[in-house]
Amino acid sequence: MRIICEGPYDLRLSWRMLSAFSGRSASRDGSLAMWWEGRPTAIFLRQTSMDPPVVEIIADPLPGKARRFQQHLRMVLNADLALEPFYRRLRRDRTLRPIVNSLIGLKPLRPPDIFQMLVIAISEQQISMTAANRVRERLLSSFGTPAGKLTAFPRPEDIAPRGVDELRACGLSQRKAEYLSELANKVVTGEIDFDSWEDMSDDELLGMLRSHRGIGEWTAEYMLVRGLGRTDVVPASDLGVRRVVGHYLAGGSDPAAQEVRELLAPWAPWRGLTAFYLLAHYRMIQMGLDQAQ
Template sequence: MSISKSYRLTPQAPYRFDYFQKRVENSSNSYLYSIGENALSRAHIIGGHPVLVHITLDTPSTPNAPVIRLDVQGAHSDARADQAADIWRHMLSIDRPLLPFYQQAATDPVLKTITSDLSGMHLLLDSSPFESTILSIIGQQVNLTFAENLKRSLVELCASSIDVNGSTHYAFPSPEQIAALNYEQLRAMKFSQRKAEYVIDFARGVANGSIDLHSLQGMSNAEAIDYLIKLRGIGRWTAECVLLFGLGRPDLLPAADIGLRNAIQHFWGLDHQPTEQEVREFAVPWRGHESYFTYYLWTALGLARAAQKQQTVTPKAKRKNSKNMAERDKE
């Protein structure tokens, strides 16, 4: 017998749920969610069964201090419902107040402006280190659209779903489900041979216990990265993604990341792209919140480039776009 259970989440201000939802909408993982107005739903496998979590803004709520209602449906016990709620507390960064990070950022004029502009933006985390690793492996060396197609095909192949109010919600597969697949099944869905092997072999290691992801919790960043990169198909970039988005480590510095290096060059007006070592030296004042500084700089650079691209649209192109929009309005 399944049960339903509701929770009320009150993250410390500032907290912008709309930033989180926009991030979901623009992510290559958006296929995992059902998205509504100030509402998100997603299924998870809890205790071997699919469970649906639905979140909405409750009242009273303000943009910087929302009250979030979390409803769990299909859980087989109170404990399983609590487990689903805990997953979302992690994904939504509910228990990670931003004020200490903002106080640290306030010592640098550039970072003070960026954090002010993006105030309330929290890390969007994956539901588990396993999910994060699989998603990162799939995303290696392919564009976002192709990555999303591969991810979606894997989820639909394993076909764990729950039907609620006439809608079907697919859950990200468990290690055991992916471990039961063969390489040819993924090759038929346009996975490369190596990517198919990396995904299935990793899942088999987690399923049989030879890969212990729970042990990562007790490791330092360096120890966890060293553990992960020994596994086939996982390089430093993937390992850093797992620590940042899977475990939610606040102090991870992906110093070799091109996006971070470009952001530092852009916002501090450097005459060259900083090297990995220069990034490490530059980021010494960020200690303790390196993940947040990185996340904010990635976001701010994306927004700056989008604005710059918009400004470079020629007057002729603007007129053409306006004409096209007017014609569509008539249809």
């Protein structure tokens, strides 16, 4: 199976950004564990051509509903995101031009399912990336399912029966364990329907997400830009976003959330994608990926 992507596309560069923050559900060699048709599935990805960008896919076990499976992976890979209009806009700016030129083909890859993104967002609330990664590693070890050498992320039905104390044992706070338990149960009972989210506007999604306990402004915005590929949404209160926007666009200052929104306003409808590129450049070029926090 193969996917022809909208170019430019550099899977290796994009994968480095994903695998740094995905724990054992993704590896650095282009392999990924996910659930498909009720089975933990190991996915192996390799880019075989840059022009046009072609990604070859091997799945173990072989997936059912192959066309839908391929479409799902197009979503994970952000294969249909057109970068050239975004690049043309940012190259007009003297500061952003070299950042874009150093990251050609970088696309923000999406987690393979929305519940995993919910867990990612809740685990990262008000703690460091390192601490959040430890929590997710423990969740994987406790409730994940082996898929080859990787581990498929726990599903809502894997989390819903667990008590709050079991979730706290993975490093979650009392409140976060309660939030995660409640959200998992809402997914299992159908109160939360992920399939309906794709057709909702950004504002509708943000309002709906904030109606659930444990999801505030930052979590909702983070869900949209990283989990749903909404490239104009910015988690403006995020400390990392504030740091890089201040570093590149505000003379090294520490802007508040509203100032971040104002500084990124000229780059609509790619404000979230612009912030992603600033983060990627700061982490991958200046700090080095292995030291990114």
